[in-house]
Amino acid sequence: MKFSTKLIHSGRPADSITGALTAPIYQTSTYSQESPGSPRQFEGRGLSYARTENPTRAGLENALASLEDAQYALAFASGLAACNTILNLLKSGDHVIAGRDLYGGSYRMFTKLYTKFGVEFTFTDITDMNEIEKAFRSNTKILWLESPSNPLLSIVDIAAASKIAKAHGALIVVDNTFATPYLQSPLKLGADIILHSTTKYINGHLDVLSGALVTNDEAIWKELKFYQNAVGAVPGPQDCFLILRGLTTLDIRMDKHCTNGKKVAEYLDGNKKISRVYYPGLKSHPGHKIAAMQMKDFGAMVSFDLKDKAQAVTFLKNLKLFTLAESLGGIKSLVCHPATMTHASVEPAMRLEAGIGDGLIRLSVGLEDPEDLVADLDQALKLTLS
């Protein structure tokens, strides 16, 4: 089945009892059992308790696995709950390599939570294969990649990085939140586990918090599934239903997101007063060629530098259409100031080392008319930079 067909059909067969075309929301916390310890079997899954299995959630998991041409997917209550479940694979004394430029919440979980349990982290420039090679130790268990990265849209050569990690016997995790399965297929480039914050493009409507993990490795899936149930950070069936509904238009939304993102990036790039625009679709982006190879298109996240925090704050106040808010990947265009918002938990020195300055602005370009979006940026920049 082609991708668009999968978006419409996978994970949501008509209800086997009523024929209802839209898969039902199984709003229940538990299931009746006919004899103790032998849960009812439904669509290949045993139904004992809704933390362990829920048919609406199963539909979402089946759909997400199918979109990555994968065997297995697991849904979680948030992207960070999914991120936490990957780290549950580790034990004290294990080591993880990650990029300096990554989502602030992942960095916070690594450094403020997992270091407490004796897990060690090295943050390096993962766009440079020599730096990745140098960071490996005998106890390295995971190479954690985010591409495109949040907030600087850095691009990692996933296939090359995966080769290095495999030679060292480490697992490769790719946070595919910015790209989605429509634009990038990390399992085909060598990744072992894909992480999605499905809160973002996959749901796409700014109304659900959720996450997912996708893998082809049965042993990894079994262990992750054990933690999914043992820890219990699962999404409710209403949320799964909304994500399944949002998913049906992922390809159409992503195409328009990418068109709009490119127009916004080109406008900003042409503005002489802006020193730097971060968008992998620009030929000047250091990762452009790799992005063109491993992605179908370049996405709709665009960042750029203003001079300092004061200038950034003025610019944000002058915007009319872009909403100042955390999150991304939804129908409405959002703007964020990473230094004080999404990346506020990253220590200032680490932030600056990663290149996340106090003047950095991150745009999540939505589905409005691109002329209106560019006009809004233009009027706000004129007021700010005049």
Ligand SMILES: Cc1ncc(COP(=O)(O)O)c(C=O)c1O
């Ligand atoms: C790249 C990336 N990964 C993971 C997450 C965490 O997802 P959630 O907010 O759904 O917990 C985010 C959130 O912004 C993100 O941008």
